[in-house]
Amino acid sequence: MKRRRLLWILVITMGIVQKDEPEIPMYFDLPFQVGESFSRSIVGELMEDDFFAPITIELVSDKESPKFYTSDIKTTVCDDEICEIMYIKLYWDLVGEYVGYDTVSHHPLTKFDHEPFTKTDYARLHELLQNEGSILKFKKKEELIDKEKVKASDVVDGTTGATALEIKEEVVEGALYSSYTLWHLAYNGKIKNRLTGKTQSLLDKKLIKYLLNSNRTGYKLFAFQNFQEDDYITYKEYWLSSLENDIPLTRKYIIKNLPERIWTTASVQEAVCKMFTSYDVNTRTYLLNKLEETVQLSSKALEYISNDLTQMNRNQFRHYLDILSKRDTLTELTLANIRKAADDKSFKYAYLIEDYEWIN
């Protein structure tokens, strides 16, 4: 009896001691912990001419849904004098955007002359990898100049006219080539395509809902891009909310892809037009273009837009008035708003109204 208890104590302590370190990536921008119960599956292997070794991509999922992609990468880094193998673990979200990295055990990142990365260096690297618009995008490896003796202000880069100083400001100090290699891995197009392809193959109602409910711009746009016609009815709240709050690219997608039978209902037109004020300049033009082509157009929808006349650009204002000119049923409020704008001394485009006789 006592022995059995003892055995249990031993087993438990062994368990605690032998337990694997939980995976806590050094940098991970997704809003959850990498849990132990997460399952992994291999998505595939990618090999390019300039890869040192094939890159194996893993999909990590929890019980509810796929969560992210990761890969343990072995790659080479060279400067003019010396080369080495670099190990890194990269993380991407479900639409192929970089979200974090980790070092591989026993292989910390080093700068040249083997100086290990400091905490600041690691942080700086993550910042660089988060920057999709980095100058490194435009540079060929041969164009990187890392000579201390060359004065930064003298050196003009090949493609963008930026100076070596600007490159220096973006990369980890003393690790120019590592920074370059890692950035191009994080943003490798072939890897990204593989990841988005996999996510697409996994799409089902559950995953679409997961993507829509997330806060990630990329997730929501991906969901919309994979909508069937009926999804616009099922998920009306979501796309209306995105129209109001999401990035211009997503708004544009929704406006351009709203199915015909959904768009031709007055309530939808009104809901979309009601939010005109919250739209960015380009979305407004897309909407005006759509209204121009719409045969059955709710006059209430047009009225909603007339509340925002003084916020419009010159061409948009004219465009709107042109659209109204072709409609025979305008609400009283629409006309009243236009007349008010015509009299508004602070409205710079009031003078355009003179060209439209039907208003006066």
Next chain:
Amino acid sequence: MKIHSTSRLYIAVYLCLMLVFNFFILNSAVAQEQEEKELKLPLFNLKNLDGIAIQNSEIMEKVVVIDFWATWCAPCIKSFPALIETENSYKENDEVIFLYVNTLESANRDTAYIRNFLLSKGFDFQVYMDTPQAGISLADQLDITTLPHKLIVDKSGVIRHRMTGYSGSDEELINDLTTKINELLAD
């Protein structure tokens, strides 16, 4: 629950063992480093591009310069001329041998690729492939993670010099190698 005194003894022994075990793991790495100072060239069996092998027995009692390189390593390739020149200066001397060992190569570059690569650059020296034996390569055993990586081994098989990188100066490399080789020849 009450723990019997013998049980307490078992627990104490168990805990001590755990501590010792962990301590051992942590320190084995350190131990390895200390041994490095007197590292002998491990036994090896490297095949060249035609499949003909070279073994330790062939390099016994000689001063051996081993240059580890890979096709993707630009500084490695740039340092070849200086190495070849140094090698030629010892052409008449049987006691000096130069080995060019390809290691840490890209996964998709096979012997055919390497052969063509060297030919296209005008190099015709013998190349030995550091193919892993039972999962372990010479580079693993020698802890080679940077390239170019040169070892100079004395006549008794002890690694006396390790040089990494290429400064860009052929003259510097030739002088450095020559000085070191001559020192070891004099031993």
Next chain:
Amino acid sequence: MIARIFYFLLISNFLVHFTNSQSILIEAESFDDAGGWVVDPQFVEQMGSPYLMAHGMGTPVANSKTSFLVDHAEEYHVWVRSKNWAPGEWEAPGRFKLAVGGHTLPETLGQTPGWSWEYAGKVRLNSGDTEIELVDLTGFNGRCDAIYLSTDERTPPNAGAELATWRKEVSKEAAIPEESLQFDLVVVGGGIAGCASAIAAAEQGLKVALIHDRPVLGGNASSEIRVHTLGIYGHFERILRMLDTEHYPNGSPEAYKDEIKRHENVEKYDNIHLFTNWRAYDANTEGNRITSVDARHTSEGKRIRFVAPRFVDSTGDGWIGYWAGADFMYGREAVDTYGEAYEEWGELWSPKESDDFVMGSSVLWRTKKSDSKADFPAVPWAEEVAQSHEATEGTWKWELSRLDLHQIEDAEEIRDRMLKAIYGSFANAKKLEGGEDLEFEWISYLVGKRESRRLEGDYIFTFNDVTEQRKFPDSVVMETREVDVHYQQNLMDEDKPDFLSEAIFYKTPKYYIPYRSLYSKNIENLFMAGRNFSCSHIGLGGPRVMRTTGQMGAAVGIAAVICDKYGIDPREVYTDHLEEYMSLIEAQKTYNTIAPKK
């Protein structure tokens, strides 16, 4: 046509009342002494005429002046055609006054939104020579198109066809240009493409007219815009080295050095007849052939009719093709039209549905540290554009493209918006630590366009020609530079200013462009070279840089030589004389003498 007749009748009716009145119309750009004002001819097609602008970068510029003859001593009403280019709840930035016969009129001008005749006041003038001056008050781009003095109190027509007709009446301009000149080839547009075209043709003996609306050659590579040339030389290294630039940072005054080289090289050819400061305004056609191109001097107002059997449109905006009725394209094609997807970039590269987005325009600028504290006035009219953005120089990323702005129709608004971005960002930078001694070194006032109309040829060059590295029997241009397509930053983040862009690069091995993309599909005697060549939006992404457009120009110049030899049209060079054409391209590589003029 009917509209013109209608307006003519309307105006003549209008003018009958003027028979007893005296009126004098003075075009501001024709002032004898521009002073510190500059001639801006960029927006003639939209607002009617070149104008004088006080581009003082915040410091009032020296007065421009001229004198005119008054026949009758009378009291004259004075109008000035001007506009407030930054209307809003603040003082207009571009304010100036008018001084006539030594007397400064009290009205401040540059206050009305939209180009219109602003009433400047009444003035009593004696007969004889009278001086008139524009007095800049701010240095912030006040602009004056024309001044009209009349004893009649009615305001002239404000804009459009009405204004154009009225102008012709009042200036008693003949229906057609006063002078007519004949050439073997007329090249319109003196950017790198146009210059290369002129040289290539002139070297082989053609009499070439090169017409350019600025005083200096180079277009986007000139000292007035200062974008450096990129791309490879292809078959035309010898010619392009005469014209290209060093790799200076965009906006650098090093552009002057290359400009001097360019002028020396173009001007050394006796048979290149250079017409700088001449802007084409129409192409006359007979059926599907251009018979002549009419141009007007940008300040003197004189006109010339350029007659030739063949024409090259290297205007960038494709004006000659447009006026002649050539088929053209504008905007982004749907991704499936030519199958131009770049998968990982999706909509940012090529859209699912076509739209009117094109790559935008840049206005470059630089600052420097002065020896002492440099004051800069408050610029509330710039804040709405610049917001909190601060900078001390422009880069290629300062690029404006917006769906509601057309790169040609709205070019003035685009330029003005960039000026607001510049002045506002500079003002913000001044407020920072160390900004006290910052001052402007240079701001361009010309729009550096990347994309607008693309004339359609027998072949439309697309992204596929790059990805597949297609070789054509008539490959005349080659390039290795990446396909480089931009999108606006505010597409991904609406809080970003609308004048900043990002680039997407597609790296590629060498690709080729065929000769069939360089002549019009439906206008029989029209070549095109430059950013207005026959391509899709993505197709333009790579070859739009200036050594590549230069190659196009040279290729077209050589083709014109073949046409001249056999009396044929551009298309027939491909169908009937391809081998000879390609051989001539090879041969000109080692050419080292200037051909004598015919």
